[in-house]
Amino acid sequence: MVKVGVLALQGAVREHIQSVEACGVEAVAIKHKEQLEEVDGLVLPGGESTTMRRLIDKYDFMDALKEFARAGKPMFGTCAGLILIAKNVVGYKEPHIGVMDVTVERNSFGRQVDSFEADLDIKDVVGNFPAVFIRAPHIVDAGPDVEILAKHDDRIVAAREGQFLGCSFHPELTDNHQLTAYFIEMVKEAKQKKLA
Secondary structure, eight states, rough: OOOOEEEEESSSSSHHHHHHHHHHHHHEEEEGGGGGGGSSEEESSSSOHHHHHHHHHTTTTTTHHHHHHHHOOOOEETTTHHHHEEEEETSSSSSSSOEEEEEEEEETOOOOOGEEEEEETTTEEEEEEEEEEEEEEEEEEEEETOOEEEEEETEEEEEETTTTESSOOOGGSSSOOOOHHHHHHHHHHHHHHHOO
């Protein structure tokens, strides 16, 4: 069995844990960097990316997160989590974790008051997914190895590159767990590869 961690510094942690557990997999709230060694995949939840980065630095998580990625373990960044894993963020000189070959623009769908829901077709995952957008970023540009999974208004809002999955919206705020289940399959595949 696999174990999936949810980075529990800030943001929609509880909802992600419930979504992982709804898929029949053990979820672990990651509050200390040492816990990363216990899990096979990691969800970086939505929240506030600047606050999250401050907390990642405060609790000395950055090197451990980069090592987690280097070890080939899957990461799933949702909303602010997508900003954290992107190699480029519009208006910023340096990325955060910087592991997924995408350029992301923050708050590209407006402020909190402009939050909305949209039904998305997510390639290889699900049709009519009820995506919740809250101060959402979007992917402005994607590298050659990035597979685009969903768009909204011609903007890329979900993508995958190898072990990395990112989306602009909050899949954990719906009762549809298919995107979480897709990530769990990525985690299982990565673990099997390691064991092979």
